Amino acid sequence: MKSEILKKLREIDGYISGQELCETFGVSRTAVWKAMNRLKEEGYEIVAVPNKGYQLIEQKDDLLNENEIKSRLSTNWIGTQTKYYDSIDSTNSEIKRLADQELPHGTLVVTDQQNAGKGRRGRSWDSPDGVNIYMSLLLRPEFEPNRASMLTLVMALSVSKGIDEVCNCRTMIKWPNDIVLNKKKICGILTEMGLESDYIKYVVIGVGINANTEAFKEEIESTATSIRKETGILVQRAELINKIMEHFEANYATFLETEDLSVLLEEYNERLINKGSEVKVLDPKEEYQGISNGVNQLGELEVIKHDGEKVQVYAGEVSVRGIYGYV
Ligand code: BTN
Numbered sequence: 001m002k003s004e005i006l007k008k009l010r011e012i013d014g015y016i017s018g019q020e021l022c023e024t025f026g027v028s029r030t031a032v033w034k035a036m037n038r039l040k041e042e043g044y045e046i047v048a049v050p051n052k053g054y055q056l057i058e059q060k061d062d063l064l065n066e067n068e069i070k071s072r073l074s075t076n077w078i079g080t081q082t083k084y085y086d087s088i089d090s091t092n093s094e095i096k097r098l099a100d101q102e103l104p105h106g107t108l109v110v111t112d113q114q115n116a117g118k119g120r121r122g123r124s125w126d127s128p129d130g131v132n133i134y135m136s137l138l139l140r141p142e143f144e145p146n147r148a149s150m151l152t153l154v155m156a157l158s159v160s161k162g163i164d165e166v167c168n169c170r171t172m173i174k175w176p177n178d179i180v181l182n183k184k185k186i187c188g189i190l191t192e193m194g195l196e197s198d199y200i201k202y203v204v205i206g207v208g209i210n211a212n213t214e215a216f217k218e219e220i221e222s223t224a225t226s227i228r229k230e231t232g233i234l235v236q237r238a239e240l241i242n243k244i245m246e247h248f249e250a251n252y253a254t255f256l257e258t259e260d261l262s263v264l265l266e267e268y269n270e271r272l273i274n275k276g277s278e279v280k281v282l283d284p285k286e287e288y289q290g291i292s293n294g295v296n297q298l299g300e301l302e303v304i305k306h307d308g309e310k311v312q313v314y315a316g317e318v319s320v321r322g323i324y325g326y327v
Contacts, residue, residue, distance in 0.1 A: 001025055002035050003070035009046070009056035010071065017053035042067065062212060064112050064130075064237050072238040078137065078245045081107040087129065089116040091136035092192055092206040099138060099194055099202040107138040110241065117208065120177075120190055121319070125208050126217065132226075133209040133237050137248070140202055143259050145195055148203050149315055150261055150299040152177045152191040154251050155205050157268050159187055162244035163209070167227050167235060172273035174327055175292075175301045176315040179209075180273055183327050184225035186210045207244070211235040223326040262297040269294040273327050274320060279303060282319045292320070 005021060021032045036046055036054060042065060045057035066084040073079045081104055088094055091109045093116070098107070113129030127134050139151070153176055160171045160179050163186070171181050179187035187209040194201040210226035212235055227235050254263045261268065269275055274292040281288050281303060290311070293302035300312040301320065313320070321327075 001027065001031070002039060003067040005032070005035050006039060006044070006056070006067055006071035009054065012055075015049060015053040015055045020053070039067070059236070060234075062234055062236050064110075068238040069108075069110055069241060072242040073245065074242060075106075075245045075249050077106040078249055079106065079108040080104060083107070083109045085109070085111040087111060087113040087115065090114050090118050090125075090206075091134050092118055092190060092204050095136045095138045095202075095204040095206075096192065096194065099204070103138055105138065105140040108135060108245070109138075110135040118190060118206070119188060119208075125188065125190075126220070127208065128213065131212040131214075133207065133211050133241060135241060136204050136206040137245075138202055138204055141200055143200070143256075145193065145198065145200050147259050148193050148200060149176075149191065150255070151203060151205055151252075152189050152315070153261060153268060153295065153299045154255050154264065155189050155191075155207060155248060157264060157271065158247035158251050159189070159207060159209070159244050160271050161247045162240060163187075163227065166240045166243050167231055167233055169227070169231050171271070173268065173271045174273050175295060175320055176299065180327055181225060181227065181230045183273075184230075185223055185326065186225055186227055186230070209240070211237055211240065258297075260297045261295065261299055265295065265297055274301070274322075277322065280321045281313055282321060283313075 018029050018032050022029055040046055043061060043063050047055050069084055070082055088111045091111050094109050111134050114127030114134050117125035117127035119125040156173050156177045160173050163171050169181060171179050174180050177189035178185050190206040192204050212228040213226040216224050251264060272294055275294045277292060278289060279292045288305060290303040290305040293304060295301055300314050303311050303313055305311060
């Protein structure tokens with residue numbers, strides 16, 4: 001009930017009476033009073049004025065907890081089940097452990113810290129506590145397994161748009177799944193899939209966003225940054241999570257219409273930092289350079305090699321760099 005009260009307080013411009021809250025949630029005045037006290041303990045500034053009721057003072061801090069996330073979510077199916085942990089090994093691993101249970105399509109797992117955060121290609125993902133977003137979304141799609149890798153791009157587009165709206169900046173996408181701000185990485189996405197014979201049992205899309213980190217390890221300082229470092233704002237993480245998931249719901253519905261990226265393509269390519277520029281394709285089999293032409297409706301990056309040959313690069317184990325550095 002705490003998250004519902006919090007949501008109601010946010011919706012109301014001004015005061016809401018204790019009586020109205022009792023009637024809305026079918027609980028006693030004491031229950032409302034207790035919930036208010038617990039919310040205050042969690043850091044919310046709530047004023048109670050006799051004959052007027054309760055009012056939530058506009059929040060400036062970045063609070064991340066179960067109530068904060070649930071009260072911010074205004075999605076239709078994402079987060080019907082939301083699990084929050086102060087700390088966990090990896091939200092992707094947690095979803096994979098839970099996927100055998102009856103958890104529904106749209107289950108969202110969020111944590112404040114990971115102690116075994118996973119990156120692409122077997123790398124680890126630095127996950128300090130209290131500053132960033134680490135979340136994973138469970139999907140149970142009915143399409144063919146070969147469609148699943150495109151979901152990474154659907155999420156990348158959703159993250160990029162969500163950040164721009166909440167943080168008032170212009171992020172770009174580095175194919176297939178990094179989000180960059182001022183040419184440095186602020187977000188990575190790791191999509192994993194569970195198969196049963198030849199159908200998809202689950203897909204987990206893990207998103208790591210450097211939101212409020214102020215300092216980075218020397219090894220990654222030249223390529224990684226955070227929204228806070230670049231814009232100076234303190235990101236309210238729960239608000240950003242909601243905005244990204246709102247975009248994902250809309251983009252996923254569009255994706256399902258064709259089961260490919262044909263409708264989302266234009267928007268994705270507009271945000272693609274590699275489009276029209278010289279790239280180095282790091283394919284484990286061979287490394288080559290060419291001009292990137294943007295992605296096609298299957299999410300493959302089209303690259304025109306220097307000898308004129310046009311190749312479609314499938315994400316998988318391949319990575320792309322700018323010729324002078326990360327982008
Ligand atoms: C990359 O290498 O760029 C992908 C990084 C993905 C990190 C996120 S954080 C939340 C989720 N849980 C993980 O262990 N990894 C993903």
